[in-house]
Amino acid sequence: MSTDDEGRVKDPMGYDPRQLFSTLTPLDHDYERPSRPYRCGRERMWSKSCTIGPSGSGRCRGVYECAPHFKDGRHECRRAPRAGGPCANGPLPDGSCSLKRSPCVPVLNSRAIRDRIGALVAMAAVALIATFLAFGAESVAWMSSLNPGDLSGAHGRFTGEDGCSTCHPPHKFGSAEWLAAAFSANPPTKQCVTCHTFGGPAEAAHNTEFPDAEGAGASLTCVSCHTEHKGTAADIAGISDAQCNKCHKTRFVSFSDGHPAFDKTYPHQRKTTLNYDHVSHRRKHFSDPKMVEYAPKSCSGCHLVDEARRRVAPAGFDVACADCHGDQMAQREMVLMRLPEFEENLIDAAEIMDSCGPTLEQFELLQERLESYEAGDEPEEDEDDEEDFSGVGDDVDPLMAFLLQVDQDDIESYSEPAQTLIEELAIDGMAALSDRIGEATDAVPVAALLAGLNPELVKRAACAWAANVEYEAPEGAGFGGWLGDFAEIRYRPAGHGDPVVLAWIEYAIAAAAVADDDMIDQAIEFRDGLLDRKRGVGACTKCHAITDRGATDAETSGDGIDLAVQWTYHAQREGGHLKFNHAPHINLLGRDFGCKRCHAIDKDADFAAAFASHNPHNYLSNFLGIDVKTCTECHAAGLVRQDCLLCHEYHLEPRFKKQMTAQDE
Amino acid sequence: MAGVSATTLSLGRLLVPIVAAAVVVVFAGYTYQADLRLVDTSFVTGYVLLVMMIGLFLLRWRKRLSMVPLGRAAIWLAVHLIGGVLAVAAFWIHTGSLWPISVFEQLIALLFYFVSLSGIFGYVIQRVYPRRLTQTGREIIYERIPAAVGELRAVAESLVLECAEKTDSDTLCRYYLETFDWYFRAPRFFFSHATGGARGEFWARHHCGTVRRYLSTGELPYLEKLTELLDAKNVVDVHYAGQRMMKVWLWFHVPTAIGLLILSLWHFLVMNVYGS
Numbered sequence: 001m002s003t004d005d006e007g008r009v010k011d012p013m014g015y016d017p018r019q020l021f022s023t024l025t026p027l028d029h030d031y032e033r034p035s036r037p038y039r040c041g042r043e044r045m046w047s048k049s050c051t052i053g054p055s056g057s058g059r060c061r062g063v064y065e066c067a068p069h070f071k072d073g074r075h076e077c078r079r080a081p082r083a084g085g086p087c088a089n090g091p092l093p094d095g096s097c098s099l100k101r102s103p104c105v106p107v108l109n110s111r112a113i114r115d116r117i118g119a120l121v122a123m124a125a126v127a128l129i130a131t132f133l134a135f136g137a138e139s140v141a142w143m144s145s146l147n148p149g150d151l152s153g154a155h156g157r158f159t160g161e162d163g164c165s166t167c168h169p170p171h172k173f174g175s176a177e178w179l180a181a182a183f184s185a186n187p188p189t190k191q192c193v194t195c196h197t198f199g200g201p202a203e204a205a206h207n208t209e210f211p212d213a214e215g216a217g218a219s220l221t222c223v224s225c226h227t228e229h230k231g232t233a234a235d236i237a238g239i240s241d242a243q244c245n246k247c248h249k250t251r252f253v254s255f256s257d258g259h260p261a262f263d264k265t266y267p268h269q270r271k272t273t274l275n276y277d278h279v280s281h282r283r284k285h286f287s288d289p290k291m292v293e294y295a296p297k298s299c300s301g302c303h304l305v306d307e308a309r310r311r312v313a314p315a316g317f318d319v320a321c322a323d324c325h326g327d328q329m330a331q332r333e334m335v336l337m338r339l340p341e342f343e344e345n346l347i348d349a350a351e352i353m354d355s356c357g358p359t360l361e362q363f364e365l366l367q368e369r370l371e372s373y374e375a376g377d378e379p380e381e382d383e384d385d386e387e388d389f390s391g392v393g394d395d396v397d398p399l400m401a402f403l404l405q406v407d408q409d410d411i412e413s414y415s416e417p418a419q420t421l422i423e424e425l426a427i428d429g430m431a432a433l434s435d436r437i438g439e440a441t442d443a444v445p446v447a448a449l450l451a452g453l454n455p456e457l458v459k460r461a462a463c464a465w466a467a468n469v470e471y472e473a474p475e476g477a478g479f480g481g482w483l484g485d486f487a488e489i490r491y492r493p494a495g496h497g498d499p500v501v502l503a504w505i506e507y508a509i510a511a512a513a514v515a516d517d518d519m520i521d522q523a524i525e526f527r528d529g530l531l532d533r534k535r536g537v538g539a540c541t542k543c544h545a546i547t548d549r550g551a552t553d554a555e556t557s558g559d560g561i562d563l564a565v566q567w568t569y570h571a572q573r574e575g576g577h578l579k580f581n582h583a584p585h586i587n588l589l590g591r592d593f594g595c596k597r598c599h600a601i602d603k604d605a606d607f608a609a610a611f612a613s614h615n616p617h618n619y620l621s622n623f624l625g626i627d628v629k630t631c632t633e634c635h636a637a638g639l640v641r642q643d644c645l646l647c648h649e650y651h652l653e654p655r656f657k658k659q660m661t662a663q664d665e
Numbered sequence: 666m667a668g669v670s671a672t673t674l675s676l677g678r679l680l681v682p683i684v685a686a687a688v689v690v691v692f693a694g695y696t697y698q699a700d701l702r703l704v705d706t707s708f709v710t711g712y713v714l715l716v717m718m719i720g721l722f723l724l725r726w727r728k729r730l731s732m733v734p735l736g737r738a739a740i741w742l743a744v745h746l747i748g749g750v751l752a753v754a755a756f757w758i759h760t761g762s763l764w765p766i767s768v769f770e771q772l773i774a775l776l777f778y779f780v781s782l783s784g785i786f787g788y789v790i791q792r793v794y795p796r797r798l799t800q801t802g803r804e805i806i807y808e809r810i811p812a813a814v815g816e817l818r819a820v821a822e823s824l825v826l827e828c829a830e831k832t833d834s835d836t837l838c839r840y841y842l843e844t845f846d847w848y849f850r851a852p853r854f855f856f857s858h859a860t861g862g863a864r865g866e867f868w869a870r871h872h873c874g875t876v877r878r879y880l881s882t883g884e885l886p887y888l889e890k891l892t893e894l895l896d897a898k899n900v901v902d903v904h905y906a907g908q909r910m911m912k913v914w915l916w917f918h919v920p921t922a923i924g925l926l927i928l929s930l931w932h933f934l935v936m937n938v939y940g941s
Contacts, residue, residue, distance in 0.1 A: 001816060009823035013890055017820075017897030020813045021803035034808075043811035046818070046851045109808075110912040118920040125927040132769055142768055146935055149766035168939045182937035223940075224703040231766050239703075246701040 041104025199653030268621030273566030356463030425462030443510030858906030
């Protein structure tokens with residue numbers, strides 16, 4: 001395309017527009033290469049660019065068409081051929097180009113623009129990180145680049161002044177240490193266990209060592225399951241059924257599809273603490289016309305269904321039992337001391353007289369003699385000073401035999417110690433008894449054992465026995481508690497849960513446990529007398545089970561020494577990995593008769609036999625075991641939840657090491 | 666032979682997505698199984714994702730170092746495309762959700778999605794526009810478009826001046842000043858051309874038809890020539906719109922990828938300090 005001096009195209013009608021698209025190579029300008037960052041600014045005006053183009057730094061070099069060359073005394077135009085060749089006017093006399101144009105503002109090419117935007121974004125990103133860092137994780141947590149999200153509601157309040165470093169120690173490090181921490185392991189488990197504790201190793205599966213399990217050595221950390229920073233409402237305690245199935249050898253699709261059958265006796269494997277035979281009560285006692293009015297109409301008559309959780313505890317003696325059994329405790333007394341039969345009186349009568357004064361017979365005898373003296377008569381001589389000495393019983397009572405360390409039925413063995421004790425009681429008071437009780441074992445305070453025992457009663461009884469007469473209780477005695485009567489000091493329980501009775505039973509158990517070989521027979525005789533279901537004090541063990549703590553399984557009973565009476569119902573939480581809540585089931589099935597849906601009575605079970613033994617592992621409930629199908633009637637696909645965590649807990653006895661909530665001062 | 670080649674090509678094209686899908690399945694399967702074993706997979710998936718992002722970013726340097734024999738650019742681009750798709754899968758596997766919780770991670774996710782979507786947009790553009798430009802039957806280098814616009818404008822102006830001089834009629838000249846001058850000043854109807862429309866062509870024909878009825882016989886040949894120039898300008902405009910789009914999308918894709926990489930490296934560092 002040629003133009004005239006005014007810039008007009010010389011032959012516009014002959015112009016062929018196709019030529020615009022036909023000359024792809026070679027390039028008209030070397031700076032057309034994409035790697036050159038700047039292009040002629042005339043392109044901005046959609047005009048043809050100059051042939052020289054801008055410099056690499058973006059300076060316009062197209063003000064002049066060329067840079068004339070001085071040769072042989074004259075200046076020559078050096079305009080490039082692709083720009084039209086040497087111009088007609090040629091250089092000016094001063095050697096400058098005659099075709100001067102206004103300078104342009106070079107424009108960046110596309111790649112350069114992209115690079116500049118990239119540099120800006122990179123700087124913005126770095127600035128953003130710095131800005132986010134400036135907002136400390138504690139001050140404006142949501143803005144911090146260190147905070148991947150809010151803590152769960154349970155943990156949000158417990159970081160305290162330490163902030164992030166409560167769980168992430170590197171947070172308080174200096175810059176160098178902070179960077180170094182990126183290349184070292186910092187599992188937060190160590191921080192977790194500053195607050196949390198379990199019934200076993202924190203990093204062991206289920207907090208339990210499984211030495212034979214496949215992959216037993218695999219390391220688990222708290223964050224293997226509990227991933228924090230997922231928001232205040234996040235559930236961070238979840239574990240899926242598939243994850244359970246991954247480790248457990250017995251694998252199944254779901255609870256309703258393949259879950260192993262429950263044990264035949266589930267959930268009645270553990271011996272109950274009460275010897276309560278549901279079958280005999282229902283069949284025999286509740287149908288007795290004399291008792292029918294006291295019989296419960298449903299399970300809720302005796303069990304606290306409104307307070308049901310894992311267990312549905314009995315309502316307690318006063319509510320559930322007292323109507324029929326309320327007066328039975330007071331009928332079972334305990335003999336503290338009984339005057340045995342002696343062959344020979346070894347007691348110093350003069351000292352007893354000094355300490356106790358004369359008995360009624362002695363007083364009357366003295367009075368007769370005094371009257372004789374006054375009348376001038378000679379008093380009659382005693383026919384026989386060595387009178388027969390006799391008690392009311394055949395032998396010493398078990399407690400005395402134990403305390404005095406004598407054979408209960410060997411009169412030669414116990415005669416002297418028993419009389420010594422009586423003499424001491426008469427002269428020195430109750431200390432003679434309490435000291436001996438305390439010497440046997442200090443497992444139970446003597447004060448608890450002898451609570452309410454009047455020292456005067458003991459002294460009077462001892463004085464009477466020392467004087468070879470029966471103790472006569474004052475009028476009106478016998479409402480309960482300690483009482484002296486003829487040749488005995490006894491304790492009559494006031495009712496259920498009598499503390500003195502409990503103390504004596506615990507004392508007897510402890511004494512038997514610590515007794516040496518010489519005394520073990522007496523200790524066991526004493527203990528078994530109290531624990532006897534038919535004769536024992538307060539009839540406690542008629543209902544409360546006795547456990548031999550030495551028994552390890554149903555076949556291996558203990559030696560009968562280390563016993564315990566189950567005074568309380570099973571604790572609410574038994575530990576382990578099983579959990580169950582009766583409450584929603586009762587709510588759904590009904591509080592009175594809904595229990596029968598799962599708990600069916602086994603009429604043929606020999607329930608009583610289990611309580612003849614003290615082995616806690618030897619037990620046969622009078623309820624049938626629950627079949628898994630009973631549960632899957634509701635807990636199945638498409639019905640009620642049936643995931644593993646509904647009934648099982650991963651951790652063993654999760655607890656806190658310290659108090660986690662603030663207390664008002 | 667041609668049939669065999671076509672079959673081989675089809676199999677080759679099928680093989681790539683199949684292999685990519687298999688990689689995703691294997692990776693997702695590994696993380697799922699590890700998760701079942703209570704193994705924290707967030708670090709493994711994070712490292713893989715970071716390596717993938719760095720690998721994807723290398724395409725930028727492959728372009729810069731075109732003089733170094735680092736393999737064919739087409740292969741690099743194919744790897745970039747497949748890697749990009751795999752990175753999206755790896756991102757979801759890593760985060761376990763579509764949208765993270767914290768503001769900083771949301772920013773990373775935002776950039777990641779923007780880079781991914783812009784990449785998809787760019788891929789579509791690179792597949793659509795070259796064909797559309799080829800359909801014009803003309804080729805023009807992007808850098809020469811300003812000169813071509815200027816040349817067409819100069820010819821058009823000279824043409825209408827010559828028309829006025831030789832026909833003693835200024836009808837075409839005045840109409841040019843009122844309408845066509847605007848058209849020749851710069852590329853026009855960008856969005857119409859970018860979206861495959863033909864507004865530019867219709868506009869030119871409409872105005873040629875409008876002015877034709879007012880022209881004398883002597884002026885008509887000039888109008889015909891001007892129509893040629895208008896057609897050429899329309900082709901230039903189509904090329905400008907297409908090539909501009911093919912360059913400009915990278916203004917968003919590449920810088921955002923740089924920002925994403927920087928934020929991801931910081932995230933990597935923080936997670937290793939606090940989370941390991």
